[in-house]
Amino acid sequence: MHISEGILAAPVLIGGGLLTAAGTAVGLRCIDTERIMSVAMLSAAFFVAALIHVPIGPGSIHLILNGLLGMILGWAAFPAILTALLLQAVLFQYGGIVVLGVNTLLQALPAVLCYYVLRPWLVRGGRHQKIAGFLGGFLSVFVSSVLMALSLALTDEGFVQTAKIVVGANIPIMIIEGFITMFAVSFIVKVQPEILVWKSNGHGGVL
Amino acid sequence: MIPEYFSYTDSFLHKADPRMKIVSAACVTGVVAFSRSYSTGICGLILALFLIALSRFDTGVVVRRLLAVNFFTAFLWLTLPLTYGGEALTLGFVTVSRQGIAMAALVTLKANCIVLIFLALVSTSPVSSLGHALRKLGVPEKLCLLFLFSYRYVIVIAQEFQRLLRAAKIRGFIPRTNIHTYRTYAYLFAMTLVKSWNRAHRVQQAMVLRGFNGRFYSMYIQHPTAVERVFFGGITLLAVGMALLELRG
Amino acid sequence: MEKEQAVVAIQNVSFTYPGREYPVLDAMNFSLGKGKVGLIGPNGSGKTTFFHIIMGLLTPGEGKVLFKGSIVQGEKGFQDLRKSVGLLFQDADDQLFSPTVLEDVAFGPLNLGASPEEARKTAQETLKNLGLRDLEMRVTHRLSGGEKKLVSLATILSMQPELLLLDEPTNNLDQETRLRLIDILNGLDLSYAIISHDWDFLEKTTREVYVIEKGRITQCEKASLHEHHHAHVYGDHPHHHGD
Numbered sequence: 158m159h160i161s162e163g164i165l166a167a168p169v170l171i172g173g174g175l176l177t178a179a180g181t182a183v184g185l186r187c188i189d190t191e192r193i194m195s196v197a198m199l200s201a202a203f204f205v206a207a208l209i210h211v212p213i214g215p216g217s218i219h220l221i222l223n224g225l226l227g228m229i230l231g232w233a234a235f236p237a238i239l240t241a242l243l244l245q246a247v248l249f250q251y252g253g254i255v256v257l258g259v260n261t262l263l264q265a266l267p268a269v270l271c272y273y274v275l276r277p278w279l280v281r282g283g284r285h286q287k288i289a290g291f292l293g294g295f296l297s298v299f300v301s302s303v304l305m306a307l308s309l310a311l312t313d314e315g316f317v318q319t320a321k322i323v324v325g326a327n328i329p330i331m332i333i334e335g336f337i338t339m340f341a342v343s344f345i346v347k348v349q350p351e352i353l354v355w356k357s358n359g360h361g362g363v364l
Numbered sequence: 365m366i367p368e369y370f371s372y373t374d375s376f377l378h379k380a381d382p383r384m385k386i387v388s389a390a391c392v393t394g395v396v397a398f399s400r401s402y403s404t405g406i407c408g409l410i411l412a413l414f415l416i417a418l419s420r421f422d423t424g425v426v427v428r429r430l431l432a433v434n435f436f437t438a439f440l441w442l443t444l445p446l447t448y449g450g451e452a453l454t455l456g457f458v459t460v461s462r463q464g465i466a467m468a469a470l471v472t473l474k475a476n477c478i479v480l481i482f483l484a485l486v487s488t489s490p491v492s493s494l495g496h497a498l499r500k501l502g503v504p505e506k507l508c509l510l511f512l513f514s515y516r517y518v519i520v521i522a523q524e525f526q527r528l529l530r531a532a533k534i535r536g537f538i539p540r541t542n543i544h545t546y547r548t549y550a551y552l553f554a555m556t557l558v559k560s561w562n563r564a565h566r567v568q569q570a571m572v573l574r575g576f577n578g579r580f581y582s583m584y585i586q587h588p589t590a591v592e593r594v595f596f597g598g599i600t601l602l603a604v605g606m607a608l609l610e611l612r613g
Numbered sequence: 614m615e616k617e618q619a620v621v622a623i624q625n626v627s628f629t630y631p632g633r634e635y636p637v638l639d640a641m642n643f644s645l646g647k648g649k650v651g652l653i654g655p656n657g658s659g660k661t662t663f664f665h666i667i668m669g670l671l672t673p674g675e676g677k678v679l680f681k682g683s684i685v686q687g688e689k690g691f692q693d694l695r696k697s698v699g700l701l702f703q704d705a706d707d708q709l710f711s712p713t714v715l716e717d718v719a720f721g722p723l724n725l726g727a728s729p730e731e732a733r734k735t736a737q738e739t740l741k742n743l744g745l746r747d748l749e750m751r752v753t754h755r756l757s758g759g760e761k762k763l764v765s766l767a768t769i770l771s772m773q774p775e776l777l778l779l780d781e782p783t784n785n786l787d788q789e790t791r792l793r794l795i796d797i798l799n800g801l802d803l804s805y806a807i808i809s810h811d812w813d814f815l816e817k818t819t820r821e822v823y824v825i826e827k828g829r830i831t832q833c834e835k836a837s838l839h840e841h842h843h844a845h846v847y848g849d850h851p852h853h854h855g856d
Binding site for chain 3: 490491492495512513515516517519520563565566569570571572573574575576577579581582583585
Binding site: 160164191194196199202204208209211213214220222236239240243244246247249250251253254255286315318319322338339342344345 | 517
């Protein structure tokens with residue numbers, strides 16, 4: 158989910174850029190030398206997720222999975238998502254550098270929210286874990302599309318209707334992401350729980 | 365899955381110092397992105413077309429990139445004229461907003477212009493030199509390492525996922541719109557994630573064995589030539605000019 | 614005559630993976646000094662574990678690692694050891710993490726304190742010695758499997774180790790690269806230990822072969838010092854030839 162270049166107004170672009178810079182600074186502080194590679198690898202996996210298309214009716218949508226990434230990485234999701242989006246920009250020109258800040262914020266902020274709100278539930282297992290998994294997918298896309306709508310609406314009042322359509326159009330994606338995140342979480346917890354269930358080191362910082 | 369990027373031709377832009385290219389691209393695309401007038405957009409577009417010509421990209425590649433960008437602008441063309449409000453304009457059966465059309469047109473112009481400039485100035489450098497250039501431009505060391513390492517493993521991970529998907533298909537998996545499909549994709553991706561996690565651990569070990577201490581070294585020391593300084597200085601000045609034009613107009 | 618000093622040795626090393634009942638290494642003693650040795654053993658017999666303990670990537674439950682006669686202590690001790698001992702991983706993709714070949718080969722020397730210019734020279738020299746000079750500017754992930762393996766060997770050799778540990782170097786290699794690797798190893802004036810299931814490869818590259826099994830290590834008698842001119846139709850198992 159991202160906004161193309163050329164749409165947003167200067168204050169929105171600058172605001173988004175500053176917030177992303179702050180989030181990234183916090184995230185980078187959470188990554189020690191031993192964990193750079195893990196974060197880079199997850200960032201690459203996140204990049205690959207965006208290339209995976211799953212069918213919906215006659216069409217298809219690509220995966221986002223920022224909620225899953227957030228539950229694993231916490232604040233480190235900011236630099237991880239920034240990295241993946243920068244690579245997308247360089248390799249596919251999905252968005253350029255000016256809108257990079259806003260686009261990172263759209264996906265990374267919900268990811269960090271998932272970390273704080275939903276991650277504690279994962280440890281409890283059973284139904285809690287399933288619900289948290291589903292919400293991790295559903296809510297992260299929901300919050301992303303709300304932030305996207307907000308940046309459009311803040312740019313120009315005439316965009317308000319379009320912004321509402323954006324949120325509405327994303328509802329099927331929220332549901333699919335919900336299920337996929339739920340199943341992925343249950344898989345990881347079974348196969349290699351330490352990815353999702355580790356002792357936090359206290360400062361929201363991960364790994 | 366991941367397209368072959370750009371055949372590395374020997375154009376002036378491909379060879380130029382990536383630092384200069386990044387800085388001038390940021391200036392020009394920044395001015396275009398912030399502008400709200402057609403004149404700035406058109407100036408930018410002319411510059412973009414000139415740069416694209418100079419980069420000697422395959423036309424097919426450029427067209428494909430533009431199609432991807434205009435997917436989103438097409439969405440705006442479908443919604444803005446009907447929802448923007450303001451002065452009404454009747455075209456046959458439908459009544460559309462004049463400002464809505466104007467806005468969609470402006471956005472389309474800016475979006476295409478920015479993508480073309482980015483393509484010509486940034487995507488003409490290999491990702492590895494971009495990583496080093498970003499470091500030299502003051503981007504934090506850890507972020508540059510993330511960028512380079514992530515790029516290194518994107519293809520490995522994509523191939524890992526493809527292998528799993530192929531294995532599933534060989535066993536009769538046909539993607540459809542149902543829970544079974546979503547569960548399967550979730551498991552395939554989660555398995556890819558687990559493998560990536562474990563690979564990260566092994567690579568980390570390999571790095572420790574070779575004395576990694578978080579430092580970011582660059583092997584490539586490139587200095588911009590006089591021609592490059594003039595050329596990219598010119599582009600940056602042009603950006604300043606466009607910004608002044610925008611502020612006055 | 615004094616026995617030549619071992620570069621690395623392990624003393625009474627035992628290692629059990631968490632959740633497993635039996636130790637994978639059981640009070641094992643072994644030393645690697647000058648020479649070229651092979652290690653063979655069934656899957657899961659602890660061969661890779663053995664290498665990882667030497668390098669300090671795993672900490673044994675009991676026992677010690679010795680480097681040039683003295684006990685290696687803590688991460689600092691292993692950092693010194695790693696300057697002299699190189700480990701080639703099974704999967705070359707785990708070893709090559711830099712964007713380009715030259716940067717990857719120069720990575721070790723740079724970390725050892727070489728200046729970029731020195732590191733570049735060392736890297737180029739190493740690549741040249743392995744006949745890989747033309748790969749210098751290539752992007753690592755676009756190399757073929759065989760090229761990746763040879764380049765990862767170069768990344769270790771550029772650190773100028775005294776001893777090389779190679780973990781299954783012929784896995785997934787085509788015949789041509791395999792032969793090239795045999796040539797390279799035979800041409801090295803360097804001690805090494807190779808883990809492999811490829812019996813024929815060990816015959817051509819090592820002087821002695823040891824078997825790791827059930828947590829112990831034993832020399833494989835009469836296994837070495839004869840040439841193989843016949844095909845091994847039934848696989849790579851160690852075997853005796855009645856001569």
